[in-house]
Amino acid sequence: MKFKGKIWIFPDDDINTDVIFPGKYTYDPLTPEQMAKHAMEDYNPNFAKEVAKGDIIVTGKNFGCGSSREQAVISLAKVGVSCIIAKSFARIFYRNAINQALPLVISFDCSDYVIRNKYALKDKEISVDFDIGIIKLHDEEFHFPKLDSQALEIFKAGGLVDYTKNRL
Amino acid sequence: MTGQTLIQKILAQAAGKEEGVTENEIVFVSPHMILSHDNSAAISKTFYEITGPNGKVWDPNKIFIDLDHAVPPPDYKKAENHKIIREFVKKQGIKYFYDCGTGICHQVLPEEGLVPPNVVILGSDSHTTTHGAFGAAGIPIGRTETASVWAIGQTWLKVPETLKITFDNFLPKDVYAKDVILDVIGRISADGATYKSIEFYGKTIDKMSISDRMTISNMSAEAGAKAGIFPVDNVTDTWNKQFNFQYEKLEADEDADYEQELSFDLTNLTPRVAQPHKVDNVVPVEDLPRTKVDVALLGTCTNGRIEDLRIASDILREKQINPDVRLLIYPASRSILHQAIKEGLLEILVEAGGQIGVPACGPCLGEYGGTLAPGEIAISTANRNFKGRMGTRDAEIYLANPAVVARSAIAGYITNEEG
Ligand code: SF4
Numbered sequence: 001m002k003f004k005g006k007i008w009i010f011p012d013d014d015i016n017t018d019v020i021f022p023g024k025y026t027y028d029p030l031t032p033e034q035m036a037k038h039a040m041e042d043y044n045p046n047f048a049k050e051v052a053k054g055d056i057i058v059t060g061k062n063f064g065c066g067s068s069r070e071q072a073v074i075s076l077a078k079v080g081v082s083c084i085i086a087k088s089f090a091r092i093f094y095r096n097a098i099n100q101a102l103p104l105v106i107s108f109d110c111s112d113y114v115i116r117n118k119y120a121l122k123d124k125e126i127s128v129d130f131d132i133g134i135i136k137l138h139d140e141e142f143h144f145p146k147l148d149s150q151a152l153e154i155f156k157a158g159g160l161v162d163y164t165k166n167r168l
Numbered sequence: 169m170t171g172q173t174l175i176q177k178i179l180a181q182a183a184g185k186e187e188g189v190t191e192n193e194i195v196f197v198s199p200h201m202i203l204s205h206d207n208s209a210a211i212s213k214t215f216y217e218i219t220g221p222n223g224k225v226w227d228p229n230k231i232f233i234d235l236d237h238a239v240p241p242p243d244y245k246k247a248e249n250h251k252i253i254r255e256f257v258k259k260q261g262i263k264y265f266y267d268c269g270t271g272i273c274h275q276v277l278p279e280e281g282l283v284p285p286n287v288v289i290l291g292s293d294s295h296t297t298t299h300g301a302f303g304a305a306g307i308p309i310g311r312t313e314t315a316s317v318w319a320i321g322q323t324w325l326k327v328p329e330t331l332k333i334t335f336d337n338f339l340p341k342d343v344y345a346k347d348v349i350l351d352v353i354g355r356i357s358a359d360g361a362t363y364k365s366i367e368f369y370g371k372t373i374d375k376m377s378i379s380d381r382m383t384i385s386n387m388s389a390e391a392g393a394k395a396g397i398f399p400v401d402n403v404t405d406t407w408n409k410q411f412n413f414q415y416e417k418l419e420a421d422e423d424a425d426y427e428q429e430l431s432f433d434l435t436n437l438t439p440r441v442a443q444p445h446k447v448d449n450v451v452p453v454e455d456l457p458r459t460k461v462d463v464a465l466l467g468t469c470t471n472g473r474i475e476d477l478r479i480a481s482d483i484l485r486e487k488q489i490n491p492d493v494r495l496l497i498y499p500a501s502r503s504i505l506h507q508a509i510k511e512g513l514l515e516i517l518v519e520a521g522g523q524i525g526v527p528a529c530g531p532c533l534g535e536y537g538g539t540l541a542p543g544e545i546a547i548s549t550a551n552r553n554f555k556g557r558m559g560t561r562d563a564e565i566y567l568a569n570p571a572v573v574a575r576s577a578i579a580g581y582i583t584n585e586e587g
Contacts, residue, residue: 014359062359070310091363091394092310098324099312106192151194151324164218164316 001103001130001155003082005054006123007137010043011115013060017072017093019043020064025071035071036078053080056126058114060086064093070100077102083128085135087111098151099160103130110135110142130155171421173330174397175365178305178418182288189327191425198322200287200304201230201264204314205273206237207292209252214315225260226321232264232282233257234273239528241268242536271501271527274298274386274469278378279501281411285400286418288325290317295469295551297389301381302407303400303418305365308389328365328394329427330420335372337435342584344479345380346471346549346569348372349387350440352432354450362392364427367420372434373398378407379475386470387551390447439584442567445555453572453584461566462544463558464489464577467498467525468532471549471570474499474507480574481513484520487587490580495522496538498530522577534559547576 019042021035040047057076063086064072073096076084083103097104105128114121114137126137133146147155157163172180172188180189182197189195204211216223225231233253241247250268257265270276274295277283285303289296292314299306309323317323335348353360366388373381381398388396398404400417408415441456443449466472466480477499489495497517499505505527508514514524523538531538532550539559540546546558546565553565566582578587 062362065359065362088363090359091392094326094363095310095313099310145190145192147194154324160312160316161214161218164319167320168219168223 001152002127003054003056003103004125004127005056005082006052007114007121007126008047008051008055008057009114009118009122010057010059011118013087014062014065015043015059016065020072021075032074032078035075039075039079048079051080054082055080056128057081057084058086058111058126059084060111060115061088063089065090070096073097073100073102085110085128098154101155101157101159103128103155105135105144107135107142107144110137113140113142170425171423173365173424173426174367174399174418174420175305175330175395176327176424177420178286178288179325179327181286191327191329193327194324195327196322196324197288199230199290199317200284201232201277201282201289202314202317203232203234203273203277203289203291203293203296205234205293206246206249206253207311208233208256209249211292211311211315211318212252212256214312215318218315218319223319225262225318228261229263230321231262231318232273232277233262234266234270234276235268236272236528237533238536239268239526268528269502269526271499271504272469272472272529274382275472275500275504278302279503284408284411284413285404285415290314290323294389295386297393297396298382298386298469300385300388300395300397301378303398303404305395305397306385307395326363328363330424331361331364331366332426332429333366333368334429334431335368335370336431336433337371338375339372339434340437342571343434343437343439344569344571345376345383347437347440348434349384350442350450350567351437353387353391353448354440354442356391356430358391358446358448360391361388364393365395365397366393368396368398370431374401376403377475378403379473382473383470390551439569439572441572441582442553444553444564444566447551447553447567453568453582456582459566459582460545460580461493461547461576461582463531463538463540463546464493464495464573465498465531465538465546465548465550466496466570466573467500467530468548468550469500469529470551472498472500472504474504476549476570477504477508477513477517478511479570481516483571483574484522484578485516487520487578489521489577492580493577494538495520495577496525496530497522498525498537499527502527531558533557547573547582549573
């Protein structure tokens with residue numbers, strides 16, 4: 001599983017699910033495509049329009065904290081984000097992401113490097129190889145622990161419901 | 169490999185990895201037991217989406233379903249929800265089903281002897297951390313995942329880092345486990361243990377009862393923890409005698425790698441109160457401005473045990489609650505209710521003006537059984553004071569220990585002073 005895309009740098013810590021997917025939409029019966037239009041709306045209102053398929057977010061610690069709303073994950077996945085790299089993720093966000101097949105990478109070093117060099121690295125290309133656990137960016141390489149092969153399978157199946165179906 | 173923390177050892181066992189597990193590794197574990205409650209109707213729907221209409225659960229002897237969240241059901245929709253669950257239980261032959269009135273899931277599961285040490289308990293309820301009190305890893309998961317575990321018997325977990333908390337010295341008189349955990353959350357904040365497992369040690373807990381430990385493990389969830397575990401000791405061994413569990417004493421290695429080690433000296437701790445609307449908004453009760461209360465709630469999976477009812481009864485004996493206060497008492501299980509009857513506690517509580525509810529969650533989740541009106545204020549032994557939690561966004565909830573709740577019910581405002 002490999003991804004390559006333009007980097008989006010959200011340098012803050014504690015970006016919560018309310019700014020990722022505003023609470024005012026959570027009780028509207030939206031399709032995933034409609035949810036995607038609101039991705040990151042209260043953090044960067046242009047994000048959903050400008051993001052391209054495959055782009056990769058790099059951010060600080062505790063990304064996705066706050067409410068457990070699964071729409072935060074679904075809107076980011078549907079809008080085209082291929083994976084998110086952060087210093088850390090809130091626990092339920094992390095689980096929701098894997099179960100919805102949105103890959104996450106915890107790499108303090110990569111996030112720290114990117115955030116420190118955020119002006120120089122703006123719009124650069126970044127690639128993530130889950131099979132060998134390496135992020136490549138410019139001349140830099142960052143290693144992250146390989147995902148358990150079974151977790152990789154959840155991604156490959158397209159999420160937990162389909163993964164479980166396949167295993168029956 | 170470096171030394172292993174307790175959660176690493178428990179997860180390694182559950183995942184069948186003799187060589188141990190490393191932090192942040194993703195492992196697949198099979199639970200000893202998987203818990204759910206009124207949400208089992210929704211979970212059963214997802215379950216059949218996965219398996220098709222004739223699907224069978226992986227093991228009916230490992231599924232625990234307890235109706236506790238809307239008990240007795242306040243309207244026909246919630247009654248129907250229960251009916252769907254009963255039908256599912258019959259069709260699937262679920263062994264551990266507890267119908268309305270048995271008690272709150274986190275109380276009933278250990279009372280029924282279903283929480284031996286060293287095992288993984290998964291639960292589709294965020295306070296599944298409670299089972300850490302018994303030396304198990306009680307880990308909350310989501311509904312979709314619960315459906316998936318019902319189907320295939322396992323789920324993935326990331327091996328967490330561990331926060332080691334040591335409590336030195338002994339608790340002063342009239343200060344309780346609830347104050348200890350409120351103080352910890354106030355200090356480390358509501359995300360102070362996110363994704364981490366907490367291990368508890370120290371002189372203070374050597375003396376703590378199972379009930380005290382359950383209060384602390386329960387509220388570990390409010391600091392974001394994935395689990396909050398008390399290593400097995402004499403207190404656990406004594407509790408376990410009633411169930412004849414066979415187990416070895418699992419301990420963290422001496423050179424276990426803790427993400428952080430904190431120690432708290434509790435010698436000068438005083439009762440704490442969490443103010444609206446965040447659990448980490450904690451102050452000593454004596455620092456609160458005079459705050460009038462409308463409802464005093466004694467109960468929930470945090471503090472609805474016999475020990476808590478005894479504390480409150482001692483204070484309320486031959487007293488009357490303030491006429492402007494409703495005192496709601498929800499014993500956490502039928503066996504606690506039964507014990508309270510035998511000890512004469514209910515007589516004291518009723519004579520003082522309290523209303524006794526069915527063993528269940530009651531107004532903790534704000535759907536029935538004593539919800540607040542806009543503008544009202546509650547003092548509660550529960551674990552959450554979020555906006556809207558007890559029914560309306562325009563009410564305020566303060567969290568405290570059972571003694572403060574009882575004294576406030578007498579005074580009519582939040583206090584720990586004898587009325
Ligand atoms: S008593 Fe409250 S916190 Fe505990 S399980 Fe019931 S609703 Fe949840």
